[in-house]
Amino acid sequence: MKMMTAIIKPFKLDDVREALQQIGINGMTVEEVKGYGRQKGHTELYRGAEYQVEFQPKVKIQIGISDHQVDAAIEAVCAAANTGKIGDGKIFITPLEQSIRIRTGETGEEAL
């Protein structure tokens, strides 16, 4: 099992969700986050007062996936979240030791 963490542009969230659903991944956890990388911040101007806003709003998705789905999931997210411009985000894959469905007590891949 793997934990997939994807940081994407907020307006791409629905595209990514649909793409994952199509390959049979039916759950995810989503957070609104801020960050910066190669995509710099932007300036905001209010009545002559200029503010440099360093952090960009992003959406962070976390999904537990079974090993055989990892490549397909990466492909789906990459295709759906890509705009070709700086700031499209990143995907991180980490090992996942255990998962438990609270309601039934199922564990492992059955609980994903």
Add this chain to the structure above:
Amino acid sequence: MCRATTRTSIVTRQVKVCLLAALMVASTGASADEINGADTAWILTSTALVLFMTIPGLSLFYAGLVRVKNVLSVLMQCFALTCLMSVVWFAVGYTIAFGSEGVEQGRYIGDFGNVFFGAMTRDSVKGTIPASLFAIFQMTFAIITPALIAGAFAERMRFSAMLIFSALWLVVVYSPVCHWVWGGGWLGAMGLQDFAGGTVVHITAGVAAVVVALFMGPRKGFGTVAMPPHNLTITVAGAGMLWVGWFGFNAGSALGANNTAAMAMLVTHLSAACGALAWMTMEWVRHGKPSVLGIVTGMVAGLGTITPASGSVGPAAAVVIGLSAGVICYFATTFLKNAMKIDDSLDVFPVHGVGGILGTLLVGVFASTQLGIFSGHGFSAGIDSIGGQLAVQATGVVATFVYSGIMTFIILKLVNLMVGLRVDGDSETQGLDLVLHDERGYDL
């Protein structure tokens, strides 16, 4: 030589003004008990419109511009000022400004016959409307003027200090200046044309704002920490309410339902529109994008600037006044903030003060009946040139500017000794909503 000529003409003018005033007193005396239903209906409506400017108009306009931790403190200041200024106006403000009916008014201050509205009955008449209606119409002006200043000390003033300062300011600054211009005092007698409050409202408040900002010093982190508006949506809503309410402010200042009121409304609207377009264009050209805050600020500048002129000028002049308001107030705002580093937090001076000065001076030009399409309704009695009217307008500007500046400083000094003007540093960081009111604006 030039100066000598001006002096002689002032003397002859004063004689003429006295004669005219005597005639006017005689004529109003004859029709003293005539209440006109149409006039009364319009001023009743206008009174509601002007109150609507402060709550909720100005309150929302200001509240959106501060940080989220101070939103309630600003709403609270505007609301509490509405209540307190009403009572102060009832107690002494009105009588200092307008005195009582049938009593000859002094040059600098009204007679004290109307302390606690003592001479006010249901049957009292002022012009063609009930005196009680005149009193509450003017009360709404006395409410919004100190509320305007609240923009300068936003996010750092103690609530108690704010109440004491504003009450004293209304008595010491607003009420006397109101008397000078509208209550039978020296500026009005001199022929100053200030239809709805360029000097009385916008210059007094604007100058007080910059003095407060200098006296109290900037907010913690001003210039280094980002302090963007927390909710421009409510700022735009408030701005719209100000525009609508301003119809009562300016067209209501005709004190009747007549041609002057109608023209005042037309020029007010045009100036607001042109001020908004001018500011928007300035930002678009200089920064690449037209901003929402820019267009609404330009609107307020256009409205503040046409205010003194709204009873004196025609529609084409209103367009010029609005456009110049948008451009000049834009530069004033940038200059005060970035070059002078003065933290007049919500830009009260560059928008209202500068607008008030500009509008009051431009009356001297556009009141002229000799400007073709840009003509206005004529100079004051005894004045026959742009130079003559401009001199009177400039006198009004300088007098109200200096008086408000000095008196505001003295009041601040006094209140600072009494209770302290500023909250401490930790409270300022935490935000006034929690520290002063134990409440939060949003629980989303």
